[in-house]
Amino acid sequence: MSSTGSAAAAVTLDAVRKTYQVGEPVHALDGVSLEIPRGSYTAVMGPSGSGKSTLMNLIGCLDTPTEGSVVVNDQDVSAIGDRKRTTIRGEEIGFVFQTFNLMPRLTARENVALPMVFRGVGRGERRERAAEVLQSVGLGDRLEHLPNELSGGQRQRVAIARALVNDPAILLADEPTGNLDTETGAQIMGLFEDLYDRGNTILMVTHEREIAEHAERVIHLLDGEIERIEELSGVGK
Amino acid sequence: MNPIESLRIAWRAIRGHKLRSTLTTLGVIIGIAAVITFVTLGTGLQDEIIGDISPDDQQNVYAWAASPENSGQGPLAGAQPVFTLRDANEVGNLSGVDDAYVYTQVPGQSVTFAGQSVPREGGFIATGPGYFDDDDLAEGRRFTRGTNEAVVNPALIGLFEENVTVGDTLTLGIFRGAQVNVTVVGILENSESMSAFEGFAPAPRLYIPADFGGVGSAGEDPRYIAMVAEAPSKSAADIDRTKRVTREYLNSPASDASDRAEGLNFQLKTSTELIAQLEEVLDLLQDFIVGIAAISLLVGSIGIANIMLVSVTERTREIGIMKAVGAQRRDILGLFIVEAIILGVLGAILGTALGLAAGFLVAGYIGIPWVIPWSWVAIAIVVGILVGVLAGLYPAWNASRTDPIDALRYE
Numbered sequence: 023m024s025s026t027g028s029a030a031a032a033v034t035l036d037a038v039r040k041t042y043q044v045g046e047p048v049h050a051l052d053g054v055s056l057e058i059p060r061g062s063y064t065a066v067m068g069p070s071g072s073g074k075s076t077l078m079n080l081i082g083c084l085d086t087p088t089e090g091s092v093v094v095n096d097q098d099v100s101a102i103g104d105r106k107r108t109t110i111r112g113e114e115i116g117f118v119f120q121t122f123n124l125m126p127r128l129t130a131r132e133n134v135a136l137p138m139v140f141r142g143v144g145r146g147e148r149r150e151r152a153a154e155v156l157q158s159v160g161l162g163d164r165l166e167h168l169p170n171e172l173s174g175g176q177r178q179r180v181a182i183a184r185a186l187v188n189d190p191a192i193l194l195a196d197e198p199t200g201n202l203d204t205e206t207g208a209q210i211m212g213l214f215e216d217l218y219d220r221g222n223t224i225l226m227v228t229h230e231r232e233i234a235e236h237a238e239r240v241i242h243l244l245d246g247e248i249e250r251i252e253e254l255s256g257v258g259k
Numbered sequence: 260m261n262p263i264e265s266l267r268i269a270w271r272a273i274r275g276h277k278l279r280s281t282l283t284t285l286g287v288i289i290g291i292a293a294v295i296t297f298v299t300l301g302t303g304l305q306d307e308i309i310g311d312i313s314p315d316d317q318q319n320v321y322a323w324a325a326s327p328e329n330s331g332q333g334p335l336a337g338a339q340p341v342f343t344l345r346d347a348n349e350v351g352n353l354s355g356v357d358d359a360y361v362y363t364q365v366p367g368q369s370v371t372f373a374g375q376s377v378p379r380e381g382g383f384i385a386t387g388p389g390y391f392d393d394d395d396l397a398e399g400r401r402f403t404r405g406t407n408e409a410v411v412n413p414a415l416i417g418l419f420e421e422n423v424t425v426g427d428t429l430t431l432g433i434f435r436g437a438q439v440n441v442t443v444v445g446i447l448e449n450s451e452s453m454s455a456f457e458g459f460a461p462a463p464r465l466y467i468p469a470d471f472g473g474v475g476s477a478g479e480d481p482r483y484i485a486m487v488a489e490a491p492s493k494s495a496a497d498i499d500r501t502k503r504v505t506r507e508y509l510n511s512p513a514s515d516a517s518d519r520a521e522g523l524n525f526q527l528k529t530s531t532e533l534i535a536q537l538e539e540v541l542d543l544l545q546d547f548i549v550g551i552a553a554i555s556l557l558v559g560s561i562g563i564a565n566i567m568l569v570s571v572t573e574r575t576r577e578i579g580i581m582k583a584v585g586a587q588r589r590d591i592l593g594l595f596i597v598e599a600i601i602l603g604v605l606g607a608i609l610g611t612a613l614g615l616a617a618g619f620l621v622a623g624y625i626g627i628p629w630v631i632p633w634s635w636v637a638i639a640i641v642v643g644i645l646v647g648v649l650a651g652l653y654p655a656w657n658a659s660r661t662d663p664i665d666a667l668r669y670e
Contacts, residue, residue, distance in 0.1 A: 127272070184584065
């Protein structure tokens with residue numbers, strides 16, 4: 023599954039450095055180069071403060087690197103304006119958060135349709151596509167439920183459906199099972215495996231070894247640098 | 260983002276906080292309602308006054324004599340009794356004048372009918388038959404000069420338990436306890452005032468001839484406080500001519516009035532001029548109220564701005580989510596401005612409805628017509644939109660600048 027050349031990569035980071043001025047400069051990421059091939063399943067592990075979140079924010083086009091380049095689906099996002107970056111974020115990135123982050127007053131279907139609202143997709147098409155994606159994550163019977171009428175696992179499925187709805191280049195999951203019990207967490211991991219099997223590119227941040235082992239490879243971060251990359255054979259196909 | 264989508268999402272947010280949204284719009288509601296109520300009443304009052312000038316009244320020139328410091332004030336302000344019946348006859352005979360008659364208010368104490376006596380401190384109106392038109396009368400006829408005949412209005416009849424009809428005799432208690440019997444010969448169609456001299460409100464009124472026996476008892480040379488000269492037509496030229504010849508006559512030594520008018524100015528006003536004067540006062544009052552309402556609207560906008568700021572903070576995480584899934588700054592900006600505009604417009608619509616309703620009730624209560632001031636309704640809606648935009652601008656800008664990374668971490 024490993025690939026060569028950035029053309030085949032969903033995301034490429036080249037000598038990325040992110041520095042925060044907090045009294046004295048702090049390097050949240052210090053010269054990270056990384057290639058995430060299309061269709062791969064990658065986990066990022068590391069203690070807090072190792073730069074996991076910064077890495078996610080940079081790949082997720084929420085932030086720009088101080089130095090180096092970030093290329094998402096062949097588009098360099100390290101030196102572009104907020105508007106363009108927001109557009110790429112909406113189209114190429116699917117976020118799944120630990121706390122689900124659903125809009126509380128919108129139904130499951132409306133939550134899933136939300137990313138399409140900002141892309142100007144018509145209402146009819148949005149509703150249809152949202153229902154379709156919810157169906158694919160096993161929530162075809164919960165379309166009109168509000169988040170507070172759903173269980174934690176169901177909410178995370180809605181969030182995953184929302185992340186998938188624009189057919190993104192990469193799915194970024196930040197501790198996706200952190201707020202779920204073990205059994206529900208396992209179900210969500212099963213869903214991620216399905217998505218991986220269907221060809222989606224997944225990057226997941228976690229601090230649990232067990233969860234990370236669902237991936238093909240694990241990137242270990244320490245103090246803003248890649249400590250090592252571990253190739254796993256568990257689910258690798 | 261499609262504006263319809265902004266509307267949909269903003270409306271959802273407003274409905275999510277019904278009580279808060281209602282309280283927020285209250286400032287705007289009260290401001291707009293106040294303006295609409297008072298403008299409705301003001302317009303109604305003006306219509307009432309203008310509606311009072313029957314076509315016949317429009318060709319009247321009202322004359323009285325007052326000291327110069329009273330000039331520019333309302334009808335009869337500082338008027339002194341200077342006119343005689345002869346003056347009225349002379350003016351009536353001038354070429355360019357159709358008819359002329361004197362006008363005075365006779366002090367009185369009471370009116371008695373069928374054993375029931377009602378106080379009439381306001382007195383009675385003594386004038387000439389020309390004061391009425393035939394179509395002012397619902398029943399009977401105008402009084403004749405030099406008789407003890409009277410014309411009454413329905414409000415006066417309403418003071419008595421027994422129904423007063425044409426031919427009945429009323430006993431008037433005039434000054435110093437004198438009692439005079441008059442025969443009702445005519446009943447007016449309504450109780451509106453018959454000229455600017457009477458004031459503008461409907462009231463019980465009794466009219467008697469100026470040369471009625473009781474008036475002269477004050478002296479052998481009765482003087483009256485005012486005179487009405489009618490122009491032959493409503494044309495401005497005719498009215499001006501009537502005014503001019505009347506003034507010439509009054510100022511000439513030939514008039515009785517000039518004997519007593521030393522130090523006084525003759526005031527000659529057309530109905531239109533008198534009304535313009537009144538409208539000025541009404542307009543001033545209206546400006547004053549609109550000013551107060553503007554303050555209320557300002558307070559209302561601050562209320563909306565304040566609640567929008569709170570709402571932006573409260574929804575920081577939602578803003579972060581929207582940005583994470585591709586919402587542009589302008590989408591967020593639009594969303595919050597639309598929300599503020601909805602609040603402003605909602606306040607304007609509710610305020611307008613409330614103002615019209617209050618105007619309707621009060622107009623009904625004080626007996627003036629209810630007129631919907633359409634232009635002000637339009638202004639209210641525009642003001643509502645403006646209030647929303649102004650109040651929403653800063654909070655929305657604040658929201659649009661929210662950093663999604665911080666926002667998503669926000670608890």
